[in-house]
Amino acid sequence: xxxxxxxxxxxxxxxxxxxxxxxxxxxxxxxxxxxxxxxxxxxxxxxxxxxxxxxxxxxxxxxxxxxxxxxxxxxxxxxxxxxxxxxxxxxxxxxxxxxxxxxxxxxxxxxxxxxxxxxxxxxxxxxxxxxxxxxxxxxxxxxxxxxxxxxxxxxxxxxxxxxxxxxxxxxxxxxxxxxxxxxxxxxxxxxxxxxxxxxxxxxxxxxxxxxxxxxxxxxxx
Amino acid sequence: xxxxxxxxxxxxxxxxxxxxxxxxxxxxxxxxxxxxxxxxxxxxxxxxxxxxxxxxxxxxxxxxxxxxxxxxxxxxxxxxxxxxxxxxxxxxxxxxxxxxxxxxxxxxxxxxxxxxxxxxxxxxxxxxxxxxxxxxxxxxxxxxxxxxxxxxxxxxxxxxxxxxxxxxxxxxxxxxxxxxxxxxxxxxxxxxxxxxxxxxxxxxxxxxxxxxxxxxxxxxxxxxxxxxxxxxxxxxxxxxxxxxxxxxxxxxxxxxxxxxxxxxxxxxxxxxxxxxxxxxxxxxxxxxxxxxxxxxxxxxxxxxxxxxx
Numbered sequence: 001x002x003x004x005x006x007x008x009x010x011x012x013x014x015x016x017x018x019x020x021x022x023x024x025x026x027x028x029x030x031x032x033x034x035x036x037x038x039x040x041x042x043x044x045x046x047x048x049x050x051x052x053x054x055x056x057x058x059x060x061x062x063x064x065x066x067x068x069x070x071x072x073x074x075x076x077x078x079x080x081x082x083x084x085x086x087x088x089x090x091x092x093x094x095x096x097x098x099x100x101x102x103x104x105x106x107x108x109x110x111x112x113x114x115x116x117x118x119x120x121x122x123x124x125x126x127x128x129x130x131x132x133x134x135x136x137x138x139x140x141x142x143x144x145x146x147x148x149x150x151x152x153x154x155x156x157x158x159x160x161x162x163x164x165x166x167x168x169x170x171x172x173x174x175x176x177x178x179x180x181x182x183x184x185x186x187x188x189x190x191x192x193x194x195x196x197x198x199x200x201x202x203x204x205x206x207x208x209x210x211x212x213x214x215x216x217x218x219x220x221x
Numbered sequence: 222x223x224x225x226x227x228x229x230x231x232x233x234x235x236x237x238x239x240x241x242x243x244x245x246x247x248x249x250x251x252x253x254x255x256x257x258x259x260x261x262x263x264x265x266x267x268x269x270x271x272x273x274x275x276x277x278x279x280x281x282x283x284x285x286x287x288x289x290x291x292x293x294x295x296x297x298x299x300x301x302x303x304x305x306x307x308x309x310x311x312x313x314x315x316x317x318x319x320x321x322x323x324x325x326x327x328x329x330x331x332x333x334x335x336x337x338x339x340x341x342x343x344x345x346x347x348x349x350x351x352x353x354x355x356x357x358x359x360x361x362x363x364x365x366x367x368x369x370x371x372x373x374x375x376x377x378x379x380x381x382x383x384x385x386x387x388x389x390x391x392x393x394x395x396x397x398x399x400x401x402x403x404x405x406x407x408x409x410x411x412x413x414x415x416x417x418x419x420x421x422x423x424x425x426x427x428x429x430x431x432x433x434x435x436x437x438x439x440x441x442x443x444x445x446x447x448x449x450x451x452x453x454x455x456x457x458x459x460x461x462x463x464x465x466x467x468x469x470x471x472x473x474x475x476x477x478x479x480x481x482x483x484x485x486x487x488x489x490x491x492x493x494x495x496x497x498x499x500x501x502x503x504x505x506x507x508x509x510x511x512x513x514x515x516x517x518x519x520x521x522x523x524x525x526x527x528x529x530x
Contacts, residue, residue: 008400011452011480012505012512016400020445038244049243051448053472058448060243064509130246131446131472134355138446175355192245194345194357200245 007074012064017074020055028140030055031128032083035205039086040077046070052129052204054138088127088205093172093187095121095163095210101182105148105165116184117212119143120170127206135174135192135200139208142170154180161187163210185210222286223336223371229281229323231426233351234342234359234371236272242346243471249451250350250358251467253426253490254331256515257295260385261335263522264292264312271339272349274371276332279323283334285315287375290337294387296329296491311384329491337376353426354468383529385522388515391488392496395503395511396454396479404442405456405476412437413478414500418462422494426468428455429489431498436460446472452481464489484511 005019017037019030034052041050041059049060061067097117106113125141147168158164158179163172166181173179174191187210191201202208225232235258238251252258252275259269274283279298293300293309300307300323307313307321309332315321323332342349342359351359360369402410412435421430438460448471449455455463455475462478466489481489482503492498503511 006400009397009505010400011397011483012508013483014450014480016447018400018447020447048240051243051471053447054445054474056445056447058450060450067505129446129472130244131470132246133470134242134245134247136246192355194352194355194362199242199247199346204244 004075005078007071009067009071010058012067013061015059015061015067015070015074016056017059017078018056019078022055027055027128028126029083031126031140032086032205033078033081035088036081036083036086037077038204040081053131054128086205088203088207091189091202091206091208093163093189093208093210094213095185095187096213097121097163097185099163099183099185101151101164102184105146105182105184108148109145111145116146119145120165120184121210121212123209125170125208127202127204127208129204130200130202133175133177134194135202137171137191137202139170142168144168146170148182150180151182154178158183159186161189163187223373224284224286225365225367225369225371226282226284226320227280228364228366228369229276229279231275231277232281232365233275233353234272234340234365235275235350236348237270238350238467239346239348239352243448243450246471247346248352248354248469248471249467250352251348252333252350253467254295254333254487256388256487256519257331257333257490258335259519260310260387260522261292261294261333262339263519263526264294264310264383264385265290265335265337265380266526267335267337267339271335272342273340274334274365276323276334277330279325279332281323283321285317285319285321286370287317287373289315289373289376290380291315291321292335293332294335294385295332296326298326298329298332299324300332308384310386312380312382314380328493330493331490336373337380338374341372341374352468381529383526388518390491391485392498394485394488394498394500395482395508396500397482397505397508398502399477399479401442401444401476401478404444405440405478409438409440410478413462414502416499418498418500420492420494420496420498421461424492424494426466428466428469429464429492431462431464433461438462440476442476444474444476446474449473449477450480452483452486454478454481466490482508482511484508484515
């Protein structure tokens with residue numbers, strides 16, 4: 001028998017599918033199924049919100065009449081769904097790698113700043129889910145070589161557009177916020193604009209890579 | 222227009238808040254006391270979701286620059302209109318240049334002010350609610366301040382003086398079971414429901430923090446992030462639970478003690494620091510019945526108003 005996710009009714013109109021206990025060594029494969037399941041559930045139009053998190057999906061129903069139906073069908077859906085049914089968008093994030101902490105990160109790992117830039121910009125990152133603040137993406141794919149413990153003292157203000165590393169994660173700050181990650185670069189790409197038709201550039205399941213800008217201002221694109 | 226003469230502690234524009242954006246990290250925002258918003262709006266024959274002012278603690282002063290009709294609900298923050306007492310649950314005609322002042326109250330924390338046809342600020346992502354953390358919605362995404370002008374539509378028509386009573390207050394909050402019951406274990410959960418908690422002064426629109434004198438709820442579990450919502454009760458390792466409210470984050474990594482039933486969640490808008498509360502787990506049937514009872518209260522109000530109009 002295949003291991004099954006845990007499924008709970010959280011309230012009369014919300015459910016949690018928790019697959020985080022299934023295989024901690026392959027979180028990305030599990031997450032791909034989460035995205036495919038999310039996309040399927042969205043197409044039914046029975047939910048107000050579908051929130052993927054780390055190997056889990058929380059489902060908020062429009063009507064509590066449908067709770068029992070979903071409690072019953074989710075296990076089958078999970079075992080039938082193919083992760084290949086979901087394809088996200090790919091984004092190129094133009095980045096100026098002149099962050100306040102890039103020298104610290106390079107020195108910490110005994111690398112040159114060019115090495116840090118190469119390693120960080122060579123990888124392809126998967127957007128596991130969003131949270132913490134609007135447009136903040138939890139990314140999968142940071143090379144082990146760049147894992148860096150968080151700053152001893154968090155900054156009271158990390159500027160919008162900062163590209164940063166915190167422990168085994170890398171991310172981009174969509175707005176000014178306090179934060180304890182090491183800033184290695186900056187991007188002008190807007191991640192969240194509440195007045196836009198599509199307020200968030202990045203969606204769960206998308207992929208992205210960082211494209212180094214050599215001299216900010218010298219490019220004409 | 223309503224002009225803010227004094228903003229008091231925290232004055233924001235709210236409606237039911239945002240849906241459909243939680244996967245992007247966008248909080249719900251919206252009136253913490255949903256039922257106070259609904260009742261205030263119904264008294265004016267507005268839509269339930271029309272935007273209102275959420276007045277926290279009081280100490281604010283508002284000047285009207287047109288005629289309208291208002292209704293107050295939620296906490297009694299000792300409001301006066303040009304010196305005349307204004308009571309929650311009733312409708313009042315307001316004339317151009319009149320000043321509505323709030324002192325503060327002895328019970329409850331938040332009052333809701335509805336105006337005829339609702340507040341006319343810009344809708345962002347499907348709601349007029351102020352998101353104080355992400356800084357959008359309402360007016361520039363912030364608490365209102367002296368000199369702000371809140372757009373409303375003048376109203377010179379007739380109105381009927383009517384009143385409504387509030388749903389009863391509870392100190393025993395009903396909960397849905399915890400999805401992490403196995404992880405946390407039976408002894409911890411039975412300690413949780415036998416503990417009398419105090420509302421911490423370190424509470425806000427994101428969440429209400431609960432204090433207690435025992436150390437029986439401490440733990441060392443950490444979880445991969447999972448979706449959380451208003452009503453989720455997180456248990457950080459220090460053992461002091463946090464009841465998430467409308468401005469809370471969309472995901473979190475603390476174990477959950479359960480979720481407050483929909484019918485009881487609005488009570489958290491009105492708890493004040495040092496208030497005592499306790500919790501009790503209920504079945505899904507009991508939660509549904511509690512919701513029906515509350516909806517019944519609102520339905521009766523609508524019927525009574527219809528007979529009056």
